[in-house]
Amino acid sequence: MSEGRSETEVQHRRKPRLRDERITLVHGAGGKATRNLVEALFLEQLGNPLLEPLGDSALLEVGSTRLAFTTDAHVVQPLFFPGGDIGSLAVNGTVNDIAVSGARPLVLSAAFVLEEGLEVADLRRVVASMAEAARAAGVVVAAGDTKVVERGRGDGLTVTTAAIGLVDERVSLGPEKVRPGDKVIVSGTLGDHGMAVMIARGNLELEVEIESDSASIYPLAESLFALGEDLRWLRDPTRGGLATTLNELTEESGLCVVLDEKALPVREQVAAACEILGIDPLYVANEGKLIAVVAAGRADEALASLRAHPLGAGACIVGEVEPEPEGLVLLQTAFGGSRVVDMLVGDPLPRIC
Amino acid sequence: MRYIDEFRSGELASALQSELEQAMPSGRELALMEVCGGHTHAIYKHGIDELLPQGLELVHGPGCPVCVIPVGRVDDAVALALEPNVIFTTFGDMMRVPGSKGSLLDARSRGADVRMVYSPLDALELARANPEREVIFFAIGFETTAPSTAVTLLQARAQGIANFSVFCNHVTIGPPLKAIIDAPELRLDGLIAPGHVSAVTGSRVYDFIAAEYGRPVVVAGFEPLDILQSMLMLVRQLAAGRAEVENQYTRVVREQGNPRALEAIEQTMELRDSFEWRGLGSIPDSGLRLREELADWDAERRYEVPGVSVPDHKACQCGQVLRGIVKPWECKVFGKACTPESPIGTCMVSSEGACAAYYHYGRSRPKRGTVAT
Numbered sequence: 001m002s003e004g005r006s007e008t009e010v011q012h013r014r015k016p017r018l019r020d021e022r023i024t025l026v027h028g029a030g031g032k033a034t035r036n037l038v039e040a041l042f043l044e045q046l047g048n049p050l051l052e053p054l055g056d057s058a059l060l061e062v063g064s065t066r067l068a069f070t071t072d073a074h075v076v077q078p079l080f081f082p083g084g085d086i087g088s089l090a091v092n093g094t095v096n097d098i099a100v101s102g103a104r105p106l107v108l109s110a111a112f113v114l115e116e117g118l119e120v121a122d123l124r125r126v127v128a129s130m131a132e133a134a135r136a137a138g139v140v141v142a143a144g145d146t147k148v149v150e151r152g153r154g155d156g157l158t159v160t161t162a163a164i165g166l167v168d169e170r171v172s173l174g175p176e177k178v179r180p181g182d183k184v185i186v187s188g189t190l191g192d193h194g195m196a197v198m199i200a201r202g203n204l205e206l207e208v209e210i211e212s213d214s215a216s217i218y219p220l221a222e223s224l225f226a227l228g229e230d231l232r233w234l235r236d237p238t239r240g241g242l243a244t245t246l247n248e249l250t251e252e253s254g255l256c257v258v259l260d261e262k263a264l265p266v267r268e269q270v271a272a273a274c275e276i277l278g279i280d281p282l283y284v285a286n287e288g289k290l291i292a293v294v295a296a297g298r299a300d301e302a303l304a305s306l307r308a309h310p311l312g313a314g315a316c317i318v319g320e321v322e323p324e325p326e327g328l329v330l331l332q333t334a335f336g337g338s339r340v341v342d343m344l345v346g347d348p349l350p351r352i353c
Numbered sequence: 354m355r356y357i358d359e360f361r362s363g364e365l366a367s368a369l370q371s372e373l374e375q376a377m378p379s380g381r382e383l384a385l386m387e388v389c390g391g392h393t394h395a396i397y398k399h400g401i402d403e404l405l406p407q408g409l410e411l412v413h414g415p416g417c418p419v420c421v422i423p424v425g426r427v428d429d430a431v432a433l434a435l436e437p438n439v440i441f442t443t444f445g446d447m448m449r450v451p452g453s454k455g456s457l458l459d460a461r462s463r464g465a466d467v468r469m470v471y472s473p474l475d476a477l478e479l480a481r482a483n484p485e486r487e488v489i490f491f492a493i494g495f496e497t498t499a500p501s502t503a504v505t506l507l508q509a510r511a512q513g514i515a516n517f518s519v520f521c522n523h524v525t526i527g528p529p530l531k532a533i534i535d536a537p538e539l540r541l542d543g544l545i546a547p548g549h550v551s552a553v554t555g556s557r558v559y560d561f562i563a564a565e566y567g568r569p570v571v572v573a574g575f576e577p578l579d580i581l582q583s584m585l586m587l588v589r590q591l592a593a594g595r596a597e598v599e600n601q602y603t604r605v606v607r608e609q610g611n612p613r614a615l616e617a618i619e620q621t622m623e624l625r626d627s628f629e630w631r632g633l634g635s636i637p638d639s640g641l642r643l644r645e646e647l648a649d650w651d652a653e654r655r656y657e658v659p660g661v662s663v664p665d666h667k668a669c670q671c672g673q674v675l676r677g678i679v680k681p682w683e684c685k686v687f688g689k690a691c692t693p694e695s696p697i698g699t700c701m702v703s704s705e706g707a708c709a710a711y712y713h714y715g716r717s718r719p720k721r722g723t724v725a726t
């Protein structure tokens with residue numbers, strides 16, 4: 001399989017079926033059920049060549065210009081958490097989807113659904129935070145919309161953003177570009193955002209300080225664009241964490257990723273909180289990290305580029321692409337064994353005993 | 354992380370691995386049951402099964418609180434959740450367990466107010482905060498979780514919180530082990546006993562296994578080195594022809610257990626004549642219900658529950674998996690009709706279930722054969 005899989009092969013997935021009668025929270029957790037919902041319902045009705053790759057952004061050509069286009073709805077409880085809030089999240093989340101598509105974010109739109117009773121001071125704080133995040137990411141909010149719903153019919157505040165970016169001509173990314181032997185790099189510690197939010201909800205009574213990593217990762221992505229074809233694939237491991245994102249890669253490429261548990265960067269506080277709750281940091285969301293798959297010969301160069309930026313100071317190689325077992329993510333445990341790293345099913349839940 | 358990494362050292366593991374290899378009595382096949390789902394999970398998560406010497410087989414046991422709840426009790430829970438004005442509270446895993454008419458998660462999408470809590474005290478707090486609603490807590494688990502339910506009940510009574518009740522499904526560890534050892538279809542040489550349960554019960558509850566059945570038992574902790582070491586202790590007993598109850602988890606488990614926790618259970622709960630277990634059927638003296646004095650906080654006395662025993666889905670072999678007769682991958686529906694996202698049986702739902710543990714972590718493994726005789 002030195003040539004990897006052809007694009008037509010990559011598109012031939014098993015035909016998904018949606019057997020559920022109603023939507024449950026599992027459909028929103030970013031794992032298999034979400035994917036099933038998207039493929040069996042949305043793609044079934046709305047499918048077209050731009051949507052079908054299900055990438056982070058749609059890539060479209062206007063004249064001779066290649067654009068990346070994406071949208072993201074943001075709901076989070078609580079609205080404010082250490083290291084960020086729904087405003088910065090709404091900007092960074094969407095900007096990052098553009099960045100990992102190999103594009104420079106240009107403009108954003110923002111649609112707000114406000115619940116009756118929301119405090120104006122809170123809204124002001126959220127919007128100020130959006131403005132700051134937009135400035136930091138080098139984008140402007142060029143269009144917007146506001147709706148108000150009755151009390152009890154909204155989650156306080158939801159923000160939906162869309163973005164357009166300009167595709168960098170040096171890169172061409174995709175699961176079909178990935179080759180056995182390529183290295184898997186993460187730009188820093190895993191699980192900071194998800195644990196920060198889980199703890200900020202306040203019902204776990206854990207006294208640890210964990211800050212969300214919410215940030216625009218465009219500068220990190222851009223520092224890798226110079227690798228050209230040797231930069232194979234980029235993603236931001238948000239909902240579902242590193243594990244889910246890499247499973248999407250192995251499923252789409254038909255290859256295998258082998259992770260080294262000892263190499264995975266996890267902050268001590270995050271590891272401790274995860275340990276207490278019985279949650280695996282591999283499945284916890286990040287909002288300011290990227291995963292890059294690069295040709296083995298350029299991995300050190302890629303690491304140096306990432307580490308030159310403050311957001312990428314903790315970048316490291318965490319694994320390697322292998323030809324098989326096909327479609328699986330494996331982990332060499334620090335204990336000396338190995339295991340499968342599966343896709344997330346439902347939200348990660350604290351264990352019972 | 355200090356105090357964690359020490360128990361996950363790869364170097365110590367490989368030292369233990371070679372000791373285990375040397376301790377194996379030559380020419381013998383040994384089958385050890387890890388009773389607790391927490392152990393099953395750790396075994397696959399850390400890849401411990403790959404470190405075992407030739408001839409040493411692990412059999413997964415019934416110690417998964419979610420897995421052993423039968424379909425009928427899930428139906429009862431769904432019926433309670435659909436009662437008007439009720440907030441039904443449960444540990445997260447229980448929400449996805451399918452009953453004969455759907456799971457609690459399905460009930461929620463049909464309008465039931467089902468909420469996940471991390472502890473029964475959170476459910477009591479919810480009752481205090483919502484005096485106009487009725488809050489029911491779905492209590493499950495072995496002696497590990499029963500004390501926290503007991504303490505919550507004592508608080509509810511002391512504080513006169515009348516809009517709170519418990520749907521009690523607590524079970525005890527001894528009787529199902531006896532049922533499994535008595536079963537003719539499985540040959541077990543020794544048992545790795547659950548650490549957390551034993552922290553409450555003490556290690557004496559296993560004495561009958563050594564004394565009456567002549568099988569060694571080692572109470573084990575949950576870190577990978579704990580598990581490897583407990584296997585070594587069992588193999589050494591077997592090689593020397595001993596059958597004793599030993600405690601590997603001395604940093605947590607005392608011989609007499611936790612008297613205060615046992616006292617709280619004793620004050621609030623009593624043994625049922627019998628309780629239905631998934632896969633094991635009805636077992637005498639194996640389940641707990643609330644004492645008469647706490648009838649006001651007992652959901653089974655306050656509400657009409659169907660209380661019907663419902664057989665497992667026809668294709669589901671959770672019963673045999675829980676008894677150690679069938680390995681997860683030998684079940685006909687494993688990984689096909691039954692997956693963690695649309696589970697047919699409980700063993701695929703809970704992270705402590707053998708099927709879920711194997712599905713999530715073990716699918717790349719060469720399959721080891723069954724030990725059923």
